[in-house]
Structure formats: structure tokens, C-alpha cells
Amino acid sequence: MEFLLLPGALAFFAMLPLLLLLKLTFSWWVSPVLKHLKLQRCGFGGPPPSFPLGNIPEMKKKNSVSSSLGSSKHTHDIHSSVFPYFSRWQNSHGKVFIYWLGTEPFLYIADPEFLKKMSTEVLAKKWGKPRVFRHDRDPMFGNGLVMVEGNEWVRHRHVIAPAFSPLNLKAMASMMTESTNQMIDRWIAQINSGNPEIDVEKEVVETAGEIIAKTSFGMKGKYAKEVSEKLRALQMTLFKTTRYVGVPFGKCFNVKKTQEARKLGKQIDKILLSVIESRMKSIKRETQEDLLGLLLQGNRHADGKLGKTFTTRDLLDECKTFFFAGHETTALAISWTLLLLAMHEDWQIQLREEIREVVGDPKELDINVLAGLRKMKWVMNEVLRLYPTAPNVQRQAREDIKVDNLTVPNGTNMWIDVVGMHHDPALWGKDVNEFRPERFMNDVNGGCNHKMGYLPFGFGGRMCVGRNLSFMEYKIVLTLLLSRFSFRVSPGYDHSPSIMLSLRPTHGLQLIVHPLS
Numbered sequence: 001m002e003f004l005l006l007p008g009a010l011a012f013f014a015m016l017p018l019l020l021l022l023k024l025t026f027s028w029w030v031s032p033v034l035k036h037l038k039l040q041r042c043g044f045g046g047p048p049p050s051f052p053l054g055n056i057p058e059m060k061k062k063n064s065v066s067s068s069l070g071s072s073k074h075t076h077d078i079h080s081s082v083f084p085y086f087s088r089w090q091n092s093h094g095k096v097f098i099y100w101l102g103t104e105p106f107l108y109i110a111d112p113e114f115l116k117k118m119s120t121e122v123l124a125k126k127w128g129k130p131r132v133f134r135h136d137r138d139p140m141f142g143n144g145l146v147m148v149e150g151n152e153w154v155r156h157r158h159v160i161a162p163a164f165s166p167l168n169l170k171a172m173a174s175m176m177t178e179s180t181n182q183m184i185d186r187w188i189a190q191i192n193s194g195n196p197e198i199d200v201e202k203e204v205v206e207t208a209g210e211i212i213a214k215t216s217f218g219m220k221g222k223y224a225k226e227v228s229e230k231l232r233a234l235q236m237t238l239f240k241t242t243r244y245v246g247v248p249f250g251k252c253f254n255v256k257k258t259q260e261a262r263k264l265g266k267q268i269d270k271i272l273l274s275v276i277e278s279r280m281k282s283i284k285r286e287t288q289e290d291l292l293g294l295l296l297q298g299n300r301h302a303d304g305k306l307g308k309t310f311t312t313r314d315l316l317d318e319c320k321t322f323f324f325a326g327h328e329t330t331a332l333a334i335s336w337t338l339l340l341l342a343m344h345e346d347w348q349i350q351l352r353e354e355i356r357e358v359v360g361d362p363k364e365l366d367i368n369v370l371a372g373l374r375k376m377k378w379v380m381n382e383v384l385r386l387y388p389t390a391p392n393v394q395r396q397a398r399e400d401i402k403v404d405n406l407t408v409p410n411g412t413n414m415w416i417d418v419v420g421m422h423h424d425p426a427l428w429g430k431d432v433n434e435f436r437p438e439r440f441m442n443d444v445n446g447g448c449n450h451k452m453g454y455l456p457f458g459f460g461g462r463m464c465v466g467r468n469l470s471f472m473e474y475k476i477v478l479t480l481l482l483s484r485f486s487f488r489v490s491p492g493y494d495h496s497p498s499i500m501l502s503l504r505p506t507h508g509l510q511l512i513v514h515p516l517s
């Protein structure tokens, strides 16, 4: 019997490399070509891709050409500098077209009407997230809420959303004031030493990292700082390199960085797992009011046992997700705000007056009054319009989607260009690139002529779950900073916003900071 099988088995092993080659040729060449033909038949145009890089060479070329907007030219007209390739392709292919990251087709969307029609066709739980990004960002988000799909997403969102209710968030205010006051002390010391130029982006991002480490997993002091630094190092390792997402063997271009990210990811998981496990052991005494505490309390069966909805791995992925989705987006919103207020002293004065009227003495900050900071909310909305810190929203079709006479085929990735829509004069009018917070005075959409044209927190059922937390942090940090300091743009500041997952200032954000008497 064995002898009879042997020639067959040998033939199989001899064929193995050929089978593998056929499989790879199909997935990386035949299948993308078929997809391309299908998309063309569906009526979508776009820049012609090459194999195996897709349109990446053109994207990289344009990236290197785009440079600083010039220190004297603090223009808010940033779309063509942060996404030069999209801005160019829009001119020749309109506001909806196909481009390719490696062998993965992406539908580019900067047309709110198209987006509206598509999103009325698809339930939140039926949207996918691009598989190439899920894979690429696995060390950061794992299967946390940002990436999870289908019924699993419903389950996660159902448990997580209540943790972000305004009532629960109030308990976190003291963690925010504590870290902000420590930052203020550092600034005072630096100014007293004769150096009033502060890189507010570096400072605020660091402080927000500590805040989220406290509010997410209840870490304190030095420990919060250490974990937050490790998590940030992981993000830098993943994003500060030339990346070939969607390209076959793309990770091989960066073996060292990929290994480094994996190593850091494991270290972080180890630290967070030990925190989660020790918190689980003391579950009966669990009174901590951070997000992990709230999830643990919601994760108990009626008999008090753990694991109703989340496994330890789920909890770990969610804690990391809160960190990565929450700290930089909020910190950068605060940093861009400080720049815009430094450029528009009138608004700095108006906000300071509002703080005086609504909050009174910031040393006794009563967070119940924060809702009264109306002008500050207009400023936040306007900053997130001009500088949306989450510069795009992504989806993947899990079924064919009909939009008028076009079909978006199952599996198509979508890249919704938030920066593009927020800077589109057809949606906002001639003053689109001006800082005018008052446009939000009587209109939550800031006068945009389409309600899906303003998407700083995404859209539909998957809209940002942490936005209430970010509103609170934004108001607390700004209240404390504006009560203590005035801000001017430093001559050393080079205005060059760029994308590194979030929309950030490439060379930091240097302001001249003066203590108020």
C-alpha cells in the first residue's frame, strides 16, 4: 500500500512549488486584473496602476515633492500639500475614483452625496474594515472596536458605548486636570529658565498619552508615562518608515522595523495583560472608574463570574485601541487649536473671557459647567474642519453596493477623504480656507451644504465612540492652559501638516508662551 502511494506523494511534493507559484500568480496578478476589469465595467475611472506596486510610486513621488508650506505662509489650504496625489487625481478623475495600493483596489470618495447613497444601503454591522490595514495595524488595534466587524462589532460596541456615557466620564476629569497641571508646571519652569519657546505638540501629545493611560487602564504616575511611551514607540515604529501596504511581501521591505514592532507589541501586551489579570482578581473590590474598570464591571455574569462578553484578549485589544484611537487625535486637536489661537489673538481673548464667565476660577474646575463653553466648541469644530486629526475614514464592502447605476463590488476598499471634503469650496463656499469658528454658531454642520460633508468623527453607526471623552479633555486642557498663558506663533515654526496616521505638524508646533499675570 505504502509503495503504491509513494509515486503519487512524490509527484505531489514535486508539484508543490508549481502549485504555490500558481496560487500566488492568481492572488497577486490574475485576481487584481479581474477586479480592475470589473471595476472599470462598473463605471469607475482612476489613475492606471502598475504591477505589483499599484499607484504607490506616484504617491511616494508626490509625497517627496510636497514640502513645507513656508513659515511665513500659514495657509489653511492644506489638501494639495497633505494629499497631493488625491488632489491631482481629483482634477482628472472627479471626486470618486479607483486607485491601487499594491494589488488592492481602493475607491476614493470625496463626494458626500455618493457617500450618503452608499451608507443608506449598508448597515453599520455590514461594513468591513480594509483587510490590508487590519493586518498592517494588528499590533496596535488587534481585534478592538476600530477593526472588528459584523456581529462581533455589535457585541463590542454594545458593551463599550455605555462606558463613554457623560456620567461615567465625569469621574475621569481629575485624571485630566492632574496631568495638565503637571505639564503647566513644566512650562513655567522652562519659561523661568529663559526659554519661552515650547513645542506644544510634543508636550500635549505626551500629556494626552498619560491621560489616556490613566483613563483607559487606571495607570498612575511614572507607570502611566512608561506605558504611554512604549505604546507611542510602537506607533512610530509602524508608521515612521516607508511602507508598502497592499504590496505582495510588502513587509519584507522593512523586515527590521516589522520585527521591532512585533517585539514592542509583545512587551506591551505583557504589561497590559498583567494589569488586566490583577484587576480581574480584585474584581469584587473593583471600584476604579477608568474605562477598563467600567468594562470589567459590565463583563460580569449575574452570579458575579467574569467573561460575560469579553475575554482577557478582547479587553487587552480594547485598552490598546482606546490608547491609539484616542490620545493622538485629541492631543492634535488641542495642538492645532493652540496654533490657530496663536494666529488669531481675537479668538484667544474671546475664549479667555468665556472661561472667566462660565468657569470662574479654573483651580476649582467644576466639569458640570463645561457644556456652557459654547465658543470653545465652535473653535473645536472649526479646528477639526480645517485640520481633521483623523484625516480619512475607511471601509471595505462586504457585499455588492448599488449607487444609482454604479455597483461597488464586494471586497472593494474605500478611502473617504475627510481633508478633501472639509476643504472643498463647493461644499463650504469661498471662505473655505479661513478660520471662522462662528460658522458653527447656529449650525452643527458649520454651514456645509451637505450633511455628510463634515465628518471629523466619521459617520453612521461606526461614528467615534470616544467623542464625548475628547470633548471633555479638550475643554479641560484648554481651560487650564488659556487661564495661565497667552500664545504667539514662534518664528521657528514651519507650517507643514502631514499624515502619519493622524494629521500632524511635521516639525513640531513651536509657540512662544507667556504666563498671564
Ligand code: HEM
Residues within 6 Å of the ligand: 145, 146, 147, 157, 321, 322, 323, 325, 326, 327, 329, 330, 333, 388, 389, 390, 392, 393, 394, 455, 456, 457, 458, 459, 460, 461, 462, 463, 464, 465, 466, 467, 469, 470
Ligand atoms: C478629537 C478626537 C477624536 C477624533 C477626531 C476621532 C475620530 C474618529 C474617527 C474619524 C473614527 C472612525 C469613525 C468611522 O469609521 O466612521 C473614530 C472611531 C473610533 N474612535 Fe475616535 N476620535 C477621537 C477621539 C477618540 C477617543 C478619545 C477615543 C477613546 C478613548 C476614541 C475611540 C474610538 C474608537 C474605539 C473608534 C471605533 C468605533 C467603531 O468602529 O465602532 N476616539 N474616531
